Amino acid sequence: MKTALTVLGLALAVAVVELSCAGPAKTAAPPARPSIPYVATRNDTVQDMLWIANVGKDDVLYDLGSGDGRIVIAAVRDSDARRAVGIEIDPERIRESRKNAREAGVTDRVEFIEGDLFTSDFRQASVVTLFLGHRQNINLRSKMLRILKPGTRIVSHQFGMGEWQPDKAFTVRTAYLGMWGELWNPFSDNARVPDYSANESHFGTSDKILMWVVPPPVAGIWRGKVKTEQGLQDFQLILHQRLSKVTVRYQLSGKINLAGWAHVDLWGSHVRFWCKPDNRDYGRFELRFDGHVKGDTMKGTLAVIDHDRIDECEWKAQRGKADFTGTWEWPCASGPRLVKLRIERRDGQLIATYLDGDRTIPVTDFYDCGGGFYFTLLIGRQDDGASLRITEDTGWLIGEAVLDDGTLKGNIEFYPYSEMSGGRAEGKASRPVIQDWTPRLVKP
Template sequence: MRSAAARLAGLLFAGAVLVLAQRAQAQVRLDVPYVPTPPSVVEGMLNLADVRPGERVVDLGCGDGRVVVSAASRFGARGLGVDIDPQRIREARANAVRAGVEERVEFRLGDLFEVDLSDADVLAIYLLDDVNLRLRPTILRQMRPGTRVVSHAFGMGNWRPDRHETIDGNSVYLWIVPADVEGRWHMERSGRGVELSLRQYFSELSGTATVDGRAVPLHEGRVRGAEVEFAFELDAGTVERFRGRVDGGRIVAQADDDPFWEAERAP
């Protein structure tokens, strides 16, 4: 028979293990409670984001991985899911194996605010309004122009979505990450110089164009990914629309714009 001392030592050891487990569980502080996204909404999110084969889909707060697994199995994408809850990561990896896509997806235990988004083509989120707002500066800083953000239920504050759909009673929002065009640009159109001063508010664009020493306001300005459009009064009484694409420090007219124009960012 075990001695009383041995039994006591065993009880103390078991108690210590229990305390450590409880502490570990307490350390998993969830920014967002786990609520699974309905399958119809998952498919709707991926359709709205126009996920294409080979693209990289990142899901922050991935839960059981259903968005990333669906992106890989139904759309031919690659994916990364990140969650702070170890149980959710175990479920996600098991779901990837069941779907036969484990070689195209990765599930990582970690903090969603520490994920590098620079190689994401699509970011999928089902978080909360305040979490989205905390994440928004990282999205605008790291994600490339033209990449897409799709959110179930929650918005991005005063960054208005490019599209909004309702799927089985659930709101789904889409944003196209805009290029950064705010600042001064020198524009050439048929040998004529125009100075542009652009002000940007997410995807909305305003500012002035100085033509022959005359400053006129820009109208209907918008940035959608790397595409830019605006209009202004080039000559008195003649408003012209310009459409171009950002290419580094230049904006180049779309092929069907006639006459041709381009702009270069001022130092």
């Protein structure tokens, strides 16, 4: 895939920069020149970014690619953040930022680190700000979800996070944007793949400010007890997670036998769900929960609504341990052969690799969701990281599963590149394939 990022600078000088699609692993040594050009966020937009994240006295803000330091300085000067840190690769910008901080009288609460944002540690952040690019956001997001605490706010000026939908967004009219992505991208309006960019703004008269709240890993099987008129019943919830989006199937077993899908809302560690049975009349029996998740415990208030009676009580559920390391195999979507996903734990972190015959592709966009996982992989990317080799195997492979009694159960989706590029290719391989997924463990 060929990608170009056009920069509209202050003097309206236009520079075209080829973007590398390579993931963080390829940027271990600082690049000779920044892969993302310097264009400052307008000062009024800086205020909007701080406002949308509700930055206040308890916050530690990190601006990744901090330019002249304006977001870092404004965070402590105008929003009273406890501390703010800028990570910037260009030494000249670092000098300028330190001078600006001295002039603003905030040197005691800000820090500017010369370094590569893709390899830096910013786990102390409670707010992260970005003005980078779509591909860079996608390359960063699995690291952000791995190292940032649940509840941390991520604010991006203009660029989205693909299929990870923002929790808050607003559009601001502007004279010109300063930087805009001009992305030839056949998947840009497919909301299920990371190339999705329809929630960004690439036109000169409006500016997008987007915010996400880092979710905790909640996938898995949760068990608790529920008191009903028929006595204490076993309650099981199966949570499937794709970034902040969670779907829940539940079962209440015993004398009372109810099952169904629950509506669920996840906002940082705050969870709310509402269970309505599939097999009862609407409105007769409901469970409503409002609480928090911490590690393997979910705690809060559960309302049991049985006809006209409402009983509210403190409620708790526990998640069982799940180890889904191993090599998992399933039939490939684009050809008659078996493919595999190898999941290993190295230094406490899950590392996934896609195996197709003698092809071995690292899955850099992989999420450990506790009792399950989610991943996306663009198959067909060339070694240069920037271009695609189009074959019937090229496309986005997206998987999500929960470990249930030693078996992975979830969904696997394949979005062929040919389908999304205007239907040029015809036949079976050009249609998206969305399937239930129960891969077989072939090597523990």
